[in-house]
Amino acid sequence: MNSVAPLFEPKSIALVGAAHTEMRLGGVVLKNLLSFRGRVYPVNPKYDELMGIRSFRNISDIPEPVDLALILRPAPEVPEILREFKGRARCVIVMSSGFAEVGETALQEEIKRIGKEFGFRIVGPNCMGLYNPHQSLDTFFLPKERLQRPKKGNVAVVSQSGAVLSCLLGALRDANAGLSKAIGYGNAVDVAESDLYDYLADDQKTDVVISYIESVDDGRRFISSARQLVSKKPLLILKSGKGTIGQAAAFSHTGRLAGRYEVFRSIVRQAGLREVSDFDEFMDATKALSYQRPLKKSFSDKQMERKTVKRVCIITNGGGSGVLAADECMRQGLDVVGISGEKKARLQHLFPNFFVVNNPVDLTAQVRDEDYVAVLNELVDDYDGFVIIALPNVFGITGNLGNALAEAKKKLRMPLTANIAQSGITRKIISALERAKIPVYPSPERAVRGLNALLH
Amino acid sequence: MNSVAPLFEPKSIALVGAAHTEMRLGGVVLKNLLSFRGRVYPVNPKYDELMGIRSFRNISDIPEPVDLALILRPAPEVPEILREFKGRARCVIVMSSGFAEVGETALQEEIKRIGKEFGFRIVGPNCMGLYNPHQSLDTFFLPKERLQRPKKGNVAVVSQSGAVLSCLLGALRDANAGLSKAIGYGNAVDVAESDLYDYLADDQKTDVVISYIESVDDGRRFISSARQLVSKKPLLILKSGKGTIGQAAAFSHTGRLAGRYEVFRSIVRQAGLREVSDFDEFMDATKALSYQRPLKKSFSDKQMERKTVKRVCIITNGGGSGVLAADECMRQGLDVVGISGEKKARLQHLFPNFFVVNNPVDLTAQVRDEDYVAVLNELVDDYDGFVIIALPNVFGITGNLGNALAEAKKKLRMPLTANIAQSGITRKIISALERAKIPVYPSPERAVRGLNALLH
Numbered sequence: 073m074n075s076v077a078p079l080f081e082p083k084s085i086a087l088v089g090a091a092h093t094e095m096r097l098g099g100v101v102l103k104n105l106l107s108f109r110g111r112v113y114p115v116n117p118k119y120d121e122l123m124g125i126r127s128f129r130n131i132s133d134i135p136e137p138v139d140l141a142l143i144l145r146p147a148p149e150v151p152e153i154l155r156e157f158k159g160r161a162r163c164v165i166v167m168s169s170g171f172a173e174v175g176e177t178a179l180q181e182e183i184k185r186i187g188k189e190f191g192f193r194i195v196g197p198n199c200m201g202l203y204n205p206h207q208s209l210d211t212f213f214l215p216k217e218r219l220q221r222p223k224k225g226n227v228a229v230v231s232q233s234g235a236v237l238s239c240l241l242g243a244l245r246d247a248n249a250g251l252s253k254a255i256g257y258g259n260a261v262d263v264a265e266s267d268l269y270d271y272l273a274d275d276q277k278t279d280v281v282i283s284y285i286e287s288v289d290d291g292r293r294f295i296s297s298a299r300q301l302v303s304k305k306p307l308l309i310l311k312s313g314k315g316t317i318g319q320a321a322a323f324s325h326t327g328r329l330a331g332r333y334e335v336f337r338s339i340v341r342q343a344g345l346r347e348v349s350d351f352d353e354f355m356d357a358t359k360a361l362s363y364q365r366p367l368k369k370s371f372s373d374k375q376m377e378r379k380t381v382k383r384v385c386i387i388t389n390g391g392g393s394g395v396l397a398a399d400e401c402m403r404q405g406l407d408v409v410g411i412s413g414e415k416k417a418r419l420q421h422l423f424p425n426f427f428v429v430n431n432p433v434d435l436t437a438q439v440r441d442e443d444y445v446a447v448l449n450e451l452v453d454d455y456d457g458f459v460i461i462a463l464p465n466v467f468g469i470t471g472n473l474g475n476a477l478a479e480a481k482k483k484l485r486m487p488l489t490a491n492i493a494q495s496g497i498t499r500k501i502i503s504a505l506e507r508a509k510i511p512v513y514p515s516p517e518r519a520v521r522g523l524n525a526l527l528h
Numbered sequence: 529m530n531s532v533a534p535l536f537e538p539k540s541i542a543l544v545g546a547a548h549t550e551m552r553l554g555g556v557v558l559k560n561l562l563s564f565r566g567r568v569y570p571v572n573p574k575y576d577e578l579m580g581i582r583s584f585r586n587i588s589d590i591p592e593p594v595d596l597a598l599i600l601r602p603a604p605e606v607p608e609i610l611r612e613f614k615g616r617a618r619c620v621i622v623m624s625s626g627f628a629e630v631g632e633t634a635l636q637e638e639i640k641r642i643g644k645e646f647g648f649r650i651v652g653p654n655c656m657g658l659y660n661p662h663q664s665l666d667t668f669f670l671p672k673e674r675l676q677r678p679k680k681g682n683v684a685v686v687s688q689s690g691a692v693l694s695c696l697l698g699a700l701r702d703a704n705a706g707l708s709k710a711i712g713y714g715n716a717v718d719v720a721e722s723d724l725y726d727y728l729a730d731d732q733k734t735d736v737v738i739s740y741i742e743s744v745d746d747g748r749r750f751i752s753s754a755r756q757l758v759s760k761k762p763l764l765i766l767k768s769g770k771g772t773i774g775q776a777a778a779f780s781h782t783g784r785l786a787g788r789y790e791v792f793r794s795i796v797r798q799a800g801l802r803e804v805s806d807f808d809e810f811m812d813a814t815k816a817l818s819y820q821r822p823l824k825k826s827f828s829d830k831q832m833e834r835k836t837v838k839r840v841c842i843i844t845n846g847g848g849s850g851v852l853a854a855d856e857c858m859r860q861g862l863d864v865v866g867i868s869g870e871k872k873a874r875l876q877h878l879f880p881n882f883f884v885v886n887n888p889v890d891l892t893a894q895v896r897d898e899d900y901v902a903v904l905n906e907l908v909d910d911y912d913g914f915v916i917i918a919l920p921n922v923f924g925i926t927g928n929l930g931n932a933l934a935e936a937k938k939k940l941r942m943p944l945t946a947n948i949a950q951s952g953i954t955r956k957i958i959s960a961l962e963r964a965k966i967p968v969y970p971s972p973e974r975a976v977r978g979l980n981a982l983l984h
Contacts, residue, residue, distance in 0.1 A: 218921035232848070234893075235849045236846070238921055243970075312851040314859075315854065321854050351971040352970075388691075390694070402770060428777075437690075463691050496673045496676070514699075514808075
């Protein structure tokens, strides 16, 4: 099968269904394509020029075969349009809806056949298109005012649903995380998750792949591509359609059968793939994996051959918050193991006697910024990862806590996530931490889940 | 036992350990007390005036017995101070730390004895104090710049941990929810969750009580007070110290034994009390219960005597988001039951044929604001609650969606939560919805969890 590379890195694009106004979807896509650095060929039978660039009345008028053809015309016209691209396109995205998701399976089968016959890869139909910020390539039919794009970065988003894709992009922005590629592949008549995993495994811009799946057609290929991918970089999977209702909804949404979730889950587990349970866990793990490289060889592995439970240290200035974090560690199978005798004595010597030098370390309301750093310095070699919890409503925590921790992180290089409670200086601290690639979460439990993604 | 009412509604307050500067905790508390409308008597051996009000050198100089005495002096001094209040105070809050949480159990036992002997109720020691915005009463030792207080409202927060209390107050502000009372009761030498439940059960300002617990001393009394409370208003419990690590941490935090969590959980379940699993679920449920009254008698109960599974309708314009919500309903035991034949026909007649008139109802990218309202109007009597999901990045959704749904909610009065995805108009929509007491959540799953709190 041909690679899907021309999809993400085309030199030339045709847009069938281009329009002159952003009041129409074909106008929105054209507008978004104007920033693309390659060649763009709008096709519209009524115009010679659209939005300031030359437009073509027929597909056959386009002066060269294109890497990528976008189709945004009513479903019944799509087969004919595809035929006109014979020998004139390498990849096609059919964004139009009106196929299997509304019962038009014959029409969908037809475009599948045509794609095979003519040898081009088809994304869709009924899909959102793709976005590659590293090439200023944006085929979405949503205007930027309505869906602000995340910044450039290292996360690839692969989503069967356009709706979920747009939610994920919004959440990535919130998480201060950046995007390498995004694609919504809809009914998946041809290009599906496996093709995309194969491509992204070798994509230099992508450090982590997140994949929203409603259904998988070829289970064997899915597992093989996913395993190949995770041998190179992390892959997070959110599978929906877990109950019969969800499965029915997924069917009317993309026209693909979701299959029994239990089967999917057991296959995924056997293959050692990582599935998250909901949207929030998806984004919390994505944020951590986008900011930091996952742990390769852990302290536990090094010290005790067979023991692979990861050791986590919680450093807090609020006792209760530390307890919540410890509870979450237990749920995630992380070991909040105590501090070794020697290190404990050294920390006790360093700190006032009402600091609780245990794990969690409770620096109490009398904490100062530098106490967090002192604990990290002392314990960096004893744990696989750290969770910092700061309630900056006490006097000793200043706006400089973020910079102090950022410095320590740079020097010590351990997996590290944080929960910073609300106060007048929270924003300043979070901003310094996230600039230094320490992901911050709104609760102790979510900070633990973020860390768990790095230690998994 | 005496009521704890004077704690929350005192007419007069003494503060032992008052200071002249906000650089000291005794100064922060005094500053916060200045807005209290009753009488305040600072006590400090060195001053006749502090922050512009008359101060007293000795407790015996205070011209009247006080309803509430606050003590912020080093632990070893506390017993003597308590004795000086003999016959001169009804309730005491010992905010000072240095008791059982650092191993000083004898000292803690001593203040317990003194309290019993002299007949005053003691909150603490090692505690955050309390806040009653309806009386402008604020005894916290955190300045307002460091911990912004939530607005007045109907949520009472009862927390063993001061740290978690401050996080909860921050989260309440984020949730646009208001506070009726807040108290951190620390080591709980006398006043504990049960006393507070008893008081809050009859508090007119409180519609919902949320309770963070690390340990319970008197299980029988706890259950009895909690059941009494939930017969009048919802109570949400977050119990921490679930694992052995968490239990040990809880001990060094408040000096109380957390006990085996499994025992606590089974007692709570038997009593029909509602426990949440983590901080985020705690706040999501609180937001819903603060905005709307929980369902008393459900559609299911009315129609089918014994069937108590709640029926939920999901209305979305993004298929994938609807599927995620349906999955979460399944996890929460909510029934996403299909639309009845007659109603279905009517909606299909109303809508274009590519709208998916199932449950979830998928209004697709072609949705207009009024379509959501049309579905609510048609189905209001068939379901116990509704989840609205809107991805406002399509043309047909306008900034007016919030007002349209707010109008519908006012007329129809059903439990209703929402998830509004990100776009340029999201803020406007959320603000209108939350003014109309429709809680908005950042993911489909969390919107379902919010609704579940109302249907539980």
